[in-house]
Amino acid sequence: MAYDLYVITDEGIGQGRSHAELAARAVAGGADAIQLRDKTLSGRDLFTAASTIREIASDAGALFIVNDRLDVALAAGADGVHLGESDLPIGEARRLAPPGFIIGASVGSVATAIRAAAEGADYLALSPTFATGSKDDAGPGHGLATLAEIRTAVALPLVAIGGITAKNVADVIAAGADGVAVISAVVGQDDVTAAARDLRARIVAAKANQH
Numbered sequence: 476m477a478y479d480l481y482v483i484t485d486e487g488i489g490q491g492r493s494h495a496e497l498a499a500r501a502v503a504g505g506a507d508a509i510q511l512r513d514k515t516l517s518g519r520d521l522f523t524a525a526s527t528i529r530e531i532a533s534d535a536g537a538l539f540i541v542n543d544r545l546d547v548a549l550a551a552g553a554d555g556v557h558l559g560e561s562d563l564p565i566g567e568a569r570r571l572a573p574p575g576f577i578i579g580a581s582v583g584s585v586a587t588a589i590r591a592a593a594e595g596a597d598y599l600a601l602s603p604t605f606a607t608g609s610k611d612d613a614g615p616g617h618g619l620a621t622l623a624e625i626r627t628a629v630a631l632p633l634v635a636i637g638g639i640t641a642k643n644v645a646d647v648i649a650a651g652a653d654g655v656a657v658i659s660a661v662v663g664q665d666d667v668t669a670a671a672r673d674l675r676a677r678i679v680a681a682k683a684n685q686h
């Protein structure tokens with residue numbers, strides 16, 4: 476499972492483009508994973524959007540993750556769900572999900588990372604890594620030192636989320652992230668595809684520099 480470039484769609488930041496349009500443009504730029512995240516849609520509308528994006532992502536060979544809503548993720552045939560500390564417990568999601576279904580978890584420390592891994596998460600997201608204006612209740616960034624500590628403590632795929640940009644992505648990868656999850660740096664840009672392509676190239680280059 477590659478999480479190098481994990482793009483989260485957001486119609487509030489996406490310059491009027493729909494979730495599906497943003498997803499299509501992001502995978503055209505090489506996004507490895509797409510997440511549908513929308514707190515405003517009804518269950519029905521979220522399912523409709525998820526069903527469309529599932530096709531877009533699978534046609535492009537990208538993973539498709541639904542934020543928060545395990546029911547919608549399962550109904551739409553998504554590859555997985557992302558759960559934070561106030562969402563359905565990881566263990567309950569695992570009990571309900573089919574084999575191979577991806578469950579991602581937000582973590583903020585070594586302790587919560589170890590706990591999420593023990594509960595059965597398939598990947599971890601350091602949430603947030605830097606300060607961000609894209610999530611109202613994100614809190615302050617945990618920073619690259621915490622990222623590095625989690626890297627040494629847990630073997631799961633580890634993504635950094637929150638305030639990730641083309642300027643800081645190399646440092647994030649050097650600190651131990653396997654990939655980055657972004658909103659503004661890609662879907663907030665005029666040219667989503669070019670922004671995704673550029674950010675992914677920076678990730679690949681940073682990983683090449685590690686060897």
Ligand SMILES: Cc1ncc(COP(=O)(O)OP(=O)(O)O)c(N)n1
Nearest residue numbers: 542557558559560581600602636656
């Ligand atoms: C990849 C990724 N990481 C973190 C989050 C945040 O999830 P959560 O803490 O549940 O907050 P909301 O996104 O639900 O507001 C995420 N969605 N994706």
Ligand SMILES: Cc1nc(C(=O)O)sc1CCOP(=O)(O)O
Nearest residue numbers: 602603607609637638657658659
């Ligand atoms: C969806 C989300 N979750 C976060 C967390 O810390 O859990 S930060 C975030 C938004 C990230 O947006 P941007 O790339 O524009 O900073």
Ligand SMILES: [Mg+2]
Nearest residue numbers: 543558559562
């Ligand atoms: Mg959540």
